[in-house]
Amino acid sequence: MSIWKYLFNLEERRNWWTRKMPDGPLRDYYETPFPARDSDWRQVDYLAIDFETTGLEASQDQILSVGYATVRGDRLILGDATHILIRPTVDIPEASAVVHGILDDRAAGAQPLEEVLPIILHALKGKALLAHHAAIEYEFLNHACRNLYGYPFLCPVVDTLALEVRQYRMQDQAIRSGDLRLAKARARYGLPRYPAHNALTDALAAGELFLAQAAYRRSKRPPRLKDLIVVS
Amino acid sequence: MMDVYRRGHGWPGAIFKGGLIPPSTSANLSCEWEQNMEIELIEIRDFLSAHHPFDQLSEQALNQMPEMLQVRYFRRGTTIPDSGSIDDYLYLVRSGAVEIHGTQDELLAQLGEGDLFGYRASHMEGHAEFQGTAMEDSLVYLLPAADVDRFCREHPQFSYFFEPAGGDRLRDAISSTGEDGSSQLGLMATQIGDMISREPISMPPTASIQETASVMSDERVSSILITQDAKLVGIVTDRDLRRRVVAKGLDTSLPISSIMTADPKTLDASDYAFNAMLQMARANIHHLPILRNGEVAGMLTATDFAQRHTTSAVYLVSSIYKQHDAQGLASISAKLPQLLLNLAAADATANSIGHVITAVVDSITVRLLQLAEERFGPPPVPYAWVAAGSQARSEQTAKSDQDNCLVLDDAYDPKTHGEYFKALAQFVSDGLNACGYVYCPGEMMATTDKWRQPLAGWKRYFNQWINQPEPKALMLTCVFFDLRCIHGEKNLFRELRQYLLDKTRGNQIFLAYMAGNALSFKPPLGFFRNFVLISGGEHDHTFDLKHTGIVPIVDLARVYALAAGSHAINTQDRLKEVASGGEVSHGGAHDLRDALEFVSSLRIRHQARQIKAGEAPNNYMSPDDLSHFERSHLKDAFSVVRTMQNVLSQRYLR
Structure with a gap:
């Protein structure tokens, strides 16, 4: 599949899948164009999103909760901030429960992924996905879409961790271990400390970090979306 | 269908704002989810x-x-x-x-x-x-x-x-901050039931006025309850007998019900004494019938508070007059901090606390003068002992320096009478010093020859201050524009006061000097983190409530009062009086009064905290000590003062 990435851009691939796909939540999602790569970053809507999961492997682990909020240009909108618990089909491993605090009995009252995924896709429509270390969210979404709908997930992605790495490289600084963690990166921009490991708090934290990173881009012209997204 | 409607209604709307969700996908969203929504934004809400x-x-x-x-x-x-x-x-x-x-x-x-x-x-x-x-x-x-x-x-x-700053915001703040947590003290914690000392004295409504008065006299009570079938129907006090019977020449064989106050205010025995005191103060009554389970339990009178409260002002003042030396007076003045604590705990206004505390100082001064006259004999010529500064304005809280002077009759002859008044002044000043009202470092005391003058001498002083004002001298002497006669020949003082007010009223040149003086203390701009922000952008770690908050208002009110020729001395009174006179706008005066009350009550609570912690009370607060609420309203108060200072400077200093 990876060859398509180099032959066709994201928007072309979206169009292609839209024509191919049967009706359903994923097709609904694909019907709205992605934000244009050449747009001024402030003209773009982003969905700051975070998952808490049973582990880091999208192929074997499960999503336990999702939190998201919209970043509209240079502001984070709390009005549609959402947090949803997802019912896993397996017991929650103890090692991950320690981190996110979601226990079996609480998760049992939650919704199955097939009900939550359409909500997430709907929220993502026409937006860029925004997360800290976005590969996790992207891969989990991709797996979920393939498993439930049989088709891959596509989205322009802004990764605050990748932006942070670029910042270090540009300033020729060495990255030490831990420097790229969300809390540490936020501290560099003078952002307040939040309690970690709640999906919505982390999503908001990533959204705010993005606002700070964008404000700190030293360039004559405001950056465009293509300057900020990672290749997907 | 029913199901969908119910859920749709209960949602906080987060998802709906994003757009329409197909009913099938939202089927299992539960109430728990709704609670989660709140929990997740709790950090921001907190x-x-x-x-x-x-x-x-x-x-x-x-x-x-x-x-x-x-x-x-x-x-x-x-x-x-x-x-x-x-x-x-x-x-x-x-x-x-x-x-x-x-x-x-x-x-x-x-x-x-x-x-x-x-x-x-x-x-x-x-x-x-x-x-x-x-x-x-x-x-x-x-x-x-x-x-x-x-x-x-x-x-x-x-x-x-x-x-806009001031107005309801400050008034609101005054009532909210009154609920500070010092409720463990005194009246706040005492139940009325524990204060009633004797069985209720009552009469039926059919008893004659004469019979009732006779029972009151026998029982040595100043008020009596009128009951019918164990139910309270009215109350009669000494004052009612005087005003409604004797003054009107009423027939004393009439039934008591004809002159009683029917359905009087009552409180329950389980109510707090503090509440009773408030009720009595508000309604200006001195007797309050107390019920227990709907039945008459007794009568609470104003004197019960004095007896109950050994550090109440009434008690302090009455025991002042039983002392025979400065030592005894000092032991009483040592109770002033506790009195301040009790008053603060009882949520008294800063203005009334100022009056109560000053009343005690006044009494100590009067008693010292009485003792001095006992020792040195009656005065050879009439004199007026006059307090200046905060005592004159009835605005004392913690102990401060003594500022006082003597106005003597013009028959005063330094050669023959000088020794007497010098000794008298020294005796009183020493006594006040022993009571904690330390000698004034600026020597503004009746002990110095300069401030112990016959009326003509005082008129000369004021004449010079008012007609040839010098900024530096004014700073020192503005304390003499707040004067109150504490003891002695009141007419001497009245003449002086009238003399100086006649000279200041509408005197633009003099008032311009006073206005300049009133602008010498500027309130800070506000707070930034743990600093006080002073105009020009400088920071300070503490701020002086007295000089940044209270003194500027006192100074403003003094200018208004002198300009209007008002006799009022207390700052609240001055602002109330001049509000209608055109020296200051009605709203401006009202805002200043609220600002003064807010800053003063903040100071009192600050000093009460220090007293409780065993520290000497002072005027210095750190921004750390302020709640966000207090900071915000203090900023308001400062802003009111700044605005009024600007108005004053526009008026006199252009």
């Missing part, structure tokens, strides 16, 4: 609730607020807002720091975490336009103006904050 005016909102209203917010990040040095008007949003600093500058680029405020700007704040500070600049990288919450408007309509407590 931040709001810790800051004024959001702390005034109900839990429910507060929960609605986070989702109205937008979050923005401003790099150090960037302008806020970067587009549109500053009034489009209410800005709340979440982290970082923001400076606000006026149109002349003058610094108006430095704002830190939890501080607000934007939205209507422009006219709050009396500046038409201003602009913010991020001094540090700042994360800022924005609340759209339309949402603020709606919140203001729905929550009056919240809307007070956005009204």
Whole structure:
């Protein structure tokens, strides 16, 4: 599949899948164009999103909760901030429960992924996905879409961790271990400390970090979306 | 169908705002999810609730607020807002720091975490336009103006904050801060039932006036309950007998019911004594029938408070007159801090506390003069012992320096009478010093020859001060424009007072000097983090409540009073009197009174805390000691003072 990435851009691939796909939540999602790569970053809507999961492997682990909020240009909108618990089909491993605090009995009252995924896709429509270390969210979404709908997930992605790495490289600084963690990166921009490991708090934290990173881009012209997204 | 409707109704709306969700996909969203929504934004809600005016909102209203917010990040040095008007949003600093500058680029405020700007704040500070600049990288919450408007309509407590400084905002603050947590003390914790000492004395309504009076006389009570079938129907006091019977020549064989106060105010025995005192003060009554389970339990009288409360002012004053030396008086004045504590705990207003504390000082002074006359014999010529400064204004709280002087009859002859008055003044001054009212470092005391003068000498002084004012001399002598006769020949003092008021009324040149003097203490701009922000952008760690908050108002009121020729001395009285005279606007005077009451009550609570901690009370507060609520209202009070100082300077100093 990876060859398509180099032959066709994201928007072309979206169009292609839209024509191919049967009706359903994923097709609904694909019907709205992605934000244009050449747009001024402030003209773009982003969905700051975070998952808490049973582990880091999208192929074997499960999503336990999702939190998201919209970043509209240079502001984070709390009005549609959402947090949803997802019912896993397996017991929650103890090692991950320690981190996110979601226990079996609480998760049992939650919704199955097939009900939550359409909500997430709907929220993502026409937006860029925004997360800290976005590969996790992207891969989990991709797996979920393939498993439930049989088709891959596509989205322009802004990764605050990748932006942070670029910042270090540009300033020729060495990255030490831990420097790229969300809390540490936020501290560099003078952002307040939040309690970690709640999906919505982390999503908001990533959204705010993005606002700070964008404000700190030293360039004559405001950056465009293509300057900020990672290749997907 | 039913099912869908119910859920749709209960949702907080987060998902609906994103768009329509197919019913099939939302089928299992439960109530638990709705609670989760609140929990997740709890961090932001908690931040709001810790800051004024959001702390005034109900839990429910507060929960609605986070989702109205937008979050923005401003790099150090960037302008806020970067587009549109500053009034489009209410800005709340979440982290970082923001400076606000006026149109002349003058610094108006430095704002830190939890501080607000934007939205209507422009006219709050009396500046038409201003602009913010991020001094540090700042994360800022924005609340759209339309949402603020709606919140203001729905929550009056919240809307007070956005009204012009002063006005209801300060009045509101005065009543809210009264509930400070010192309730363990005295009257707050005592139940009325524990204060009633004797069985109720009662008469049936059919008894004659004469019979009732006779029972009252036998029982040695000043009031009596009128009961029928064990139910209270009325009350009769000594005063009623005097005013309604004797003064009118009423027939004393009439039934007592014809002159009783029917259905009097009552309280339950389980009520707190503090409440009773408030009720009595409010209604100006001295007798309050007390019920227990609906039946008459007894009568609470004003004197019960004095007996109960060994440090009440009444008790202190009455025991002052039983003392025979300065040592005895000192032991009583040592109880003043406790009296201040009790008054503060009873939520007395700062103005009334000032009056009560000053009444004790007055009594000590009078007693010392009595003792002096006992020792040195009767005065050879009439004299008036006059207090100056805060004692004259009845605004003492903690002990301060003594400021006093002697006005002597013009028959005074230094050669023959000099020794007597010198000795008298020394005796009183030493006594006051022993009681903690230390010698005035500026020597403004009747012990110095300069301040012990016959009436003609005093007139000469005032003549010179008023007709040839010198700024430096005025600073020292303005304390002599607040004078009150404590003891002696009141007419001597009255003549002097009338003399000086006739000279000051409408005297533009003199008033200009006084106005200049009144502007010498400037309140700070506000607070920034743990600093006090002084105009010009400098910081200080502590601020002096007296000189930055109280003195400027006292000085303003003095100018108004002298300009109007008002006899009032107490600052609240002065402001009340001049409000109708045109020297100051009605609203301006009212705001100043509220500002004074707020700052003074803050000072009293600060001093009460120090007394409780075993420290000597002072006027210095650190911004750390202030709640966010207090900071916000103190800033208001400062702003009122600044505005009125500007008005004064426009009027006299152009």
